[in-house]
Amino acid sequence: MKGYLGIDVGSVSTNLVFMDENGEIREAIYLRTRGQPIFVLQEGLRQLAERLPGNIVISGVGTTGSGRYLAGIIAGADVVKNEITSHAVAASTLVPGVQTILEIGGQDSKIIILRNGVVTDFAMNTVCAAGTGSFLDQQAARLNIPIEEFGKLALKSTVPVRIAGRCAVFAESDMIHKQQMGYSLPDILAGLCEALVRNYLNNVGKGKEILPPVVFQGGVAANAGMRRAFEQALGLEVHVPPHYNVMGAVGAALLAREKMAGGGTSRFRGFGVAKTRFKAGGFECEGCPNLCEVVEITREGEVIARWGDRCGRWSNSLGYKENAV
Amino acid sequence: MKVTFPHMGHMWICLAAMLEYLGVEVVVPPPTSKRTLTLGARHAPEFACLPLKLNLGNFMEASELGADTILMAGGCGPCRFGYYAQVEYAILEDLGYKYRLVVMEPPQRHVGELLSKIKYITGHSSWWEVVRGIRFGYQKARMVDELERRAHYLRPREIHRGSTDKAFKRALREIIAVKHPRDLPQAGERVRRIMAGVAIRPRPVLRVGIVGEIFTLLEPFANYDLERRLGYLGVQADRSIYLSEWINDHLFLGLVRGLRSRKEACRAAPPYLNHFVGGHGQETVGSTVMYARQGYDGVIQLLPFTCMPEIVAHSVLPGLSTGLGIPTLTITVDEQSGEAGLMTRLEAFIDLLARKKGVV
Numbered sequence: 023m024k025g026y027l028g029i030d031v032g033s034v035s036t037n038l039v040f041m042d043e044n045g046e047i048r049e050a051i052y053l054r055t056r057g058q059p060i061f062v063l064q065e066g067l068r069q070l071a072e073r074l075p076g077n078i079v080i081s082g083v084g085t086t087g088s089g090r091y092l093a094g095i096i097a098g099a100d101v102v103k104n105e106i107t108s109h110a111v112a113a114s115t116l117v118p119g120v121q122t123i124l125e126i127g128g129q130d131s132k133i134i135i136l137r138n139g140v141v142t143d144f145a146m147n148t149v150c151a152a153g154t155g156s157f158l159d160q161q162a163a164r165l166n167i168p169i170e171e172f173g174k175l176a177l178k179s180t181v182p183v184r185i186a187g188r189c190a191v192f193a194e195s196d197m198i199h200k201q202q203m204g205y206s207l208p209d210i211l212a213g214l215c216e217a218l219v220r221n222y223l224n225n226v227g228k229g230k231e232i233l234p235p236v237v238f239q240g241g242v243a244a245n246a247g248m249r250r251a252f253e254q255a256l257g258l259e260v261h262v263p264p265h266y267n268v269m270g271a272v273g274a275a276l277l278a279r280e281k282m283a284g285g286g287t288s289r290f291r292g293f294g295v296a297k298t299r300f301k302a303g304g305f306e307c308e309g310c311p312n313l314c315e316v317v318e319i320t321r322e323g324e325v326i327a328r329w330g331d332r333c334g335r336w337s338n339s340l341g342y343k344e345n346a347v
Numbered sequence: 348m349k350v351t352f353p354h355m356g357h358m359w360i361c362l363a364a365m366l367e368y369l370g371v372e373v374v375v376p377p378p379t380s381k382r383t384l385t386l387g388a389r390h391a392p393e394f395a396c397l398p399l400k401l402n403l404g405n406f407m408e409a410s411e412l413g414a415d416t417i418l419m420a421g422g423c424g425p426c427r428f429g430y431y432a433q434v435e436y437a438i439l440e441d442l443g444y445k446y447r448l449v450v451m452e453p454p455q456r457h458v459g460e461l462l463s464k465i466k467y468i469t470g471h472s473s474w475w476e477v478v479r480g481i482r483f484g485y486q487k488a489r490m491v492d493e494l495e496r497r498a499h500y501l502r503p504r505e506i507h508r509g510s511t512d513k514a515f516k517r518a519l520r521e522i523i524a525v526k527h528p529r530d531l532p533q534a535g536e537r538v539r540r541i542m543a544g545v546a547i548r549p550r551p552v553l554r555v556g557i558v559g560e561i562f563t564l565l566e567p568f569a570n571y572d573l574e575r576r577l578g579y580l581g582v583q584a585d586r587s588i589y590l591s592e593w594i595n596d597h598l599f600l601g602l603v604r605g606l607r608s609r610k611e612a613c614r615a616a617p618p619y620l621n622h623f624v625g626g627h628g629q630e631t632v633g634s635t636v637m638y639a640r641q642g643y644d645g646v647i648q649l650l651p652f653t654c655m656p657e658i659v660a661h662s663v664l665p666g667l668s669t670g671l672g673i674p675t676l677t678i679t680v681d682e683q684s685g686e687a688g689l690m691t692r693l694e695a696f697i698d699l700l701a702r703k704k705g706v707v
């Protein structure tokens with residue numbers, strides 16, 4: 023069987039998908055990155071190799087996410103793309119005609135606006151926790167509710183409580199207050215969903231024209247309470263696509279297929295890289311007062327990539343070309 | 348007297364040329380670096396904008412090299428830049444630095460006001476010499492601008508990654524080395540030859556205009572080397588203001604003919620922004636309109652965090668972008684900004700432009 027590999031290395035999770043030639047997602051793996059992107063990526067590749075039949079041929083590899091360059095080096099990528107483009111490609115393939123993508127992950131969130139299948143605008147939030155999944159995680163932990171139950175319970179609410187959602191810290195004290203006033207748990211949970219949606223629409227979604235079809239993806243899309251809160255706030259139907267939590271990886275696989283359509287052989291290093299010794303090291307360059315923290319990736323002791331230098335002194339000296347990836 | 352001045356991109360080349368030609372001892376601050384920013388940010392008010400913090404850092408580092416006099420441009424209008432020179436001076440005094448401050452206010456009526464300030468610094472020079480010195484500095488600014496434009500063209504087309512930047516550095520050294528106006532033409536010839544040596548291949552490129560606050564536009568440290576990064580992403584960048592244009596507009600009162608000037612940009616701003624809002628707010632809007640009319644693929648606005656004029660412009664851009672069909676991206680810069688998030692947004696924006704144009 024032939025197919026494409028999509029890899030999304032984010033700060034919270036590392037996702038891998040295997041897509042066959044017809045665009046079917048055959049395998050999807052979701053792992054926690056836990057600050058060890060290289061190790062987790064190798065682990066993911068190992069698991070994937072186990073699950074796939076032995077006669078598998080990887081015709082192309084795409085990487086995305088904040089660790090896309092790292093992943094590209096380790097796995098041998100044919101295309102390295104930013105998260106916005108990857109998510110947009112995935113959503114518009116799975117939900118043709120999509121005009122708005124709402125994406126909320128564990129530690130970031132974004133909105134992507136498409137018209138006629140092309141991204142026309144986007145915004146990202148990478149700084150404020152109140153607009154991301156970690157906001158719900160924290161509050162669920164406070165309330166002693168498994169995050170998986172969160173959505174189901176929230177749906178039982180009849181009158182959601184209004185909770186101040188501008189900042190995660192204030193939201194928490196407001197929620198404790200509402201709890202003490204005796205509001206029911208489902209109403210509080212639904213209130214939290216509404217607070218997050220309000221925060222998202224006011225910050226990330228500010229000034230954006232949200233038109234249907236609307237797709238909601240990212241890890242938080244698992245939460246049915248969030249989906250309902252979005253539908254109510256927007257007055258529109260909100261689709262949660264299959265593979266909503268690995269859309270970045272799906273997009274990367276699709277982009278790899280697009281790239282390889284013109285022919286050529288993949289740079290994929292093979293599943294054997296799971297056993298190769300990679301190391302991410304680093305040093306502080308003292309060439310000038312910028313004191314860049316240069317990252318250095320070695321494979322079996324040999325330096326294969328460097329970045330983080332402002333002036334290109336270290337990265338250009340390897341002859342490694344970003345645009346070649 | 349050892350004169351220093353704040354960094355703003357390659358401005359130091361032209362200022363040093365002028366002052367040294369006039370026999371003034373010059374201390375060029377070390378290139379703006381993280382250390383500059385750390386020093387400046389530590390002693391500046393937190394909500395001051397990035398230019399102030401970096402300038403302050405420049406002065407502290409120049410003082411370590413023995414500078415004792417600051418030469419700085421003033422400003423006008425609602426933007427804070429008008430009193431930056433004084434604020435920075437006051438902070439330096441509080442910290443115990445012994446500096447003398449000379450502010451070159453933009454001349455209100457005629458160039459004579461500027462001349463007399465420069466004559467004050469040079470002391471004994473004759474008027475005639477002062478004029479020649481200014482001309483020398485200005486000619487260098489023109490050469491550097493020309494060189495930058497060339498690099499913008501070459502970068503997205505170069506065959507070997509980094510070859511444009513290498514040539515650029517060599518060419519810049521040629522310009523810096525010139526000590527007398529009569530040697531400029533030969534240096535210009537050498538610069539052209541160096542740049543002609545960069546191997547390129549024809550390929551479709553995107554054209555993106557960069558607009559925004561002047562300091563952030565001109566200082567690569569403040570804008571994360573935006574032009575270079577764009578070049579590497581296959582984009583031919585253009586900047587709405589080059590140094591020589593700024594000098595002509597603000598210090599020569601538009602005396603030099605045939606240069607792009609802020610007046611055109613301001614004329615293009617209505618109906619999106621009808622008034623002067625301080626700083627370069629109106630130019631930002633007007634230049635975006637002009638880029639749209641010239642068929643550019645997109646525009647990037649540089650906004651120093653808390654910069655009022657650019658915030659006003661920013662609020663106008665979405666309507667303009669839809670109205671004229673030109674995508675825009677605003678990049679906010681301050682000492683806290685993360686580089687990784689910036690690259691993601693930049694790459695996504697360029698993908699957006701490429702897919703729109705169909706040159707994936």
Ligand code: SF4
Nearest residue numbers: 307309310314331333
């Ligand atoms: S990598 Fe370049 S910019 Fe960074 S500290 Fe070293 S010499 Fe300076």
Ligand code: SF4
Nearest residue numbers: 396426428626651654
């Ligand atoms: S234009 Fe903006 S960044 Fe520049 S000095 Fe004024 S407020 Fe600061």
